[in-house]
Amino acid sequence: MCLAIPGQVISINQSAKPITAKVNFSGIIREVVVEWIDQVAVNDYVIVHAGFAISKLDQQAAFETLQLFDQFDQQQE
Amino acid sequence: MDHSLDTAENSENLKRFVIEPVSRVEGHGKVTLLVDDNNQVQQCRLHIAEFRGFERFIQGRPYWEIPILVQRLCGICPVSHHIAAGKAIDMISGVTELTESAYKLRLLLHYGQTLQSHALHFFHLSSPDFLFGFESDLTNRNIVGVIQKHPELALQGVKLRKYGQEVIRVICGKRIHGTGCIPGGMNKPLSREDKHYLLGDTEQMVAWAECAVKTARDCYLANEPFHKNFAGLRSNYLSLVGNNGELDLYHGKLRLKDANGNLLFDKKDYCDYQNLIQEEVKSWTYMKFPFIKTMGKESGWYRTGPLARVNNCDYIPTPLAEIARQEFVAYGGKEPVHSTLAYHWARMIEVLFSAEKIKQLLHDPMITGTDLIVQGKRQSEGIGVVEAPRGTLFHHYQVGEDDLITKANLIVATTHNNTALNESIRMVCSQQINGREISEKVLNNIEVAIRAYDPCLSCATHAIGRMPLKVEMRHQQSGELINRLSKDIDGTLHR
Numbered sequence: 286m287c288l289a290i291p292g293q294v295i296s297i298n299q300s301a302k303p304i305t306a307k308v309n310f311s312g313i314i315r316e317v318v319v320e321w322i323d324q325v326a327v328n329d330y331v332i333v334h335a336g337f338a339i340s341k342l343d344q345q346a347a348f349e350t351l352q353l354f355d356q357f358d359q360q361q362e
Numbered sequence: 363m364d365h366s367l368d369t370a371e372n373s374e375n376l377k378r379f380v381i382e383p384v385s386r387v388e389g390h391g392k393v394t395l396l397v398d399d400n401n402q403v404q405q406c407r408l409h410i411a412e413f414r415g416f417e418r419f420i421q422g423r424p425y426w427e428i429p430i431l432v433q434r435l436c437g438i439c440p441v442s443h444h445i446a447a448g449k450a451i452d453m454i455s456g457v458t459e460l461t462e463s464a465y466k467l468r469l470l471l472h473y474g475q476t477l478q479s480h481a482l483h484f485f486h487l488s489s490p491d492f493l494f495g496f497e498s499d500l501t502n503r504n505i506v507g508v509i510q511k512h513p514e515l516a517l518q519g520v521k522l523r524k525y526g527q528e529v530i531r532v533i534c535g536k537r538i539h540g541t542g543c544i545p546g547g548m549n550k551p552l553s554r555e556d557k558h559y560l561l562g563d564t565e566q567m568v569a570w571a572e573c574a575v576k577t578a579r580d581c582y583l584a585n586e587p588f589h590k591n592f593a594g595l596r597s598n599y600l601s602l603v604g605n606n607g608e609l610d611l612y613h614g615k616l617r618l619k620d621a622n623g624n625l626l627f628d629k630k631d632y633c634d635y636q637n638l639i640q641e642e643v644k645s646w647t648y649m650k651f652p653f654i655k656t657m658g659k660e661s662g663w664y665r666t667g668p669l670a671r672v673n674n675c676d677y678i679p680t681p682l683a684e685i686a687r688q689e690f691v692a693y694g695g696k697e698p699v700h701s702t703l704a705y706h707w708a709r710m711i712e713v714l715f716s717a718e719k720i721k722q723l724l725h726d727p728m729i730t731g732t733d734l735i736v737q738g739k740r741q742s743e744g745i746g747v748v749e750a751p752r753g754t755l756f757h758h759y760q761v762g763e764d765d766l767i768t769k770a771n772l773i774v775a776t777t778h779n780n781t782a783l784n785e786s787i788r789m790v791c792s793q794q795i796n797g798r799e800i801s802e803k804v805l806n807n808i809e810v811a812i813r814a815y816d817p818c819l820s821c822a823t824h825a826i827g828r829m830p831l832k833v834e835m836r837h838q839q840s841g842e843l844i845n846r847l848s849k850d851i852d853g854t855l856h857r
Binding site: 302320332334337353356357 | 431520818
């Protein structure tokens with residue numbers, strides 16, 4: 286199973302076609318399309334599938350999810 | 363099949379690749395082609411980052427937490443996992459039948475999810491390949507190109523998806539990780555205001571979904587001889603089917619058809635899945651390979667998802683989607699439709715079914731009912747199965763007397779399709795590779811074949827819809843590297 290970790294938007298390129306954003310996934314920066322989520326802003330958390338941000342998470346939900354991943358990783362070690 | 367190379371070269375690295383959060387989003391999709399002395403591709407391996415230990419992670423958590431927990435971790439199709447886990451937890455709560463209103467709300471949620479997931483996949487990820495050609499310039503072969511060349515079509519796709527998301531939002535709340543399913547039912551009714559809000563657009567959605575079926579069909583038929591054989595496989599098909607043989611994505615019995623369309627089994631209770639399906643482990647990947655026990659692993663693999671469901675059902679219980687299904691079945695003739703690219707056509711038939719189903723449900727007076735919870739006698743085990751957008755999804759839990767999960771087992775759609783994915787890539791390579799050279803065309807075509815299955819690929823954050831892909835050709839016996847080609851997210855090629 287493929288698990289989706291939230292990434293945080295660090296900048297948005299409004300003039301790109303389609304509109305893209307640089308997103309930080311635990312230290313890895315990726316450019317993703319944000320055309321399909323409403324009113325994305327810097328610092329928002331997003332879930333990305335195949336290069337498209339498919340949903341936005343509020344900060345609390347993102348933290349809760351990231352915390353789960355931390356627990357998950359600790360268990361693996 | 364030769365298994366002599368079924369050993370990871372460096373198991374330490376493999377493990378790290380899978381576990382580290384960084385590599386979770388870093389990865390190129392990786393394909394290894396194993397060729398014989400005559401340069402014939404004997405085997406293909408698609409390496410998908412897979413989480414091992416997820417089931418263990420769930421152990422020790424209270425069972426009522428599970429529907430929320432799984433949707434947090436599986437953010438690509440949270441609603442499908444939420445509902446499958448919800449069904450399993452119903453069973454643990456001793457509830458075998460929901461109230462009518464709770465059942466219908468779950469259906470509404472599930473069809474909203476299917477609508478939005480399928481629309482996203484076809485319009486945003488796949489339609490550019492068909493509208494512009496598999497080989498066309500990457501700068502146009504994306505949704506922006508579609509908006510420029512086919513603005514109406516793109517707009518319909520965007521709005522169909524948006525509508526599905528709105529259905530989910532009114533039931534689950536604003537956060538995608540809101541709640542809906544609770545043990546034995548649903549946690550809040552649908553308000554009259556929300557019902558009327560959704561009802562306002564149903565006719566339009568059904569009309570656009572009809573257009574979507576035509577678009578997918580016309581794209582496929584426009585180059586039928588090529589599309590038919592592209593990554594084509596003859597396979598078995600597994601899906602849930604409703605009690606009367608109808609297409610039902612929420613509940614039903616398991617049906618398996620062979621490549622000729624004959625029933626291999628039917629009306630099997632999914633709680634008995636462990637007697638039907640076995641999972642093979644291979645050393646080069648953490649992703650398992652399920653197969654039908656009685657048939658064995660060589661011939662017992664199967665496909666799930668839209669193609670399997672539309673091939674397997676006897677009819678679709680909504681009028682327009684049924685007309686579309688009949689046309690699809692007529693195209694297949696005496697056999698199921700086997701073409702891998704026909705997945706897209708079948709997927710849009712399900713979009714139409716979902717739109718019609720949502721309309722039906724919203725017109726049903728019970729949809730706003732407030733009697734939403736049933737209680738039962740606590741059981742020690744629960745199994746929930748749904749037809750998720752990508753295929754049959756199994757959730758299975760055992761619970762101790764302290765309410766904590768003691769054992770969990772999940773089989774997701776991408777795992778069911780694992781053998782088929784590898785075989786489809788092999789077909790593309792056999793058809794298109796001459797000699798020892800991997801061309802850019804082959805790379806593009808592998809990508810199109812993978813995409814047909816809509817695998818959940820959250821781990822590889824493919825920028826701008828471009829799949830970063832690394833293909834290696836190795837000698838089947840010696841493992842010697844013969845050729846390789848990789849494509850970065852910006853489209854740059856490396857040898």
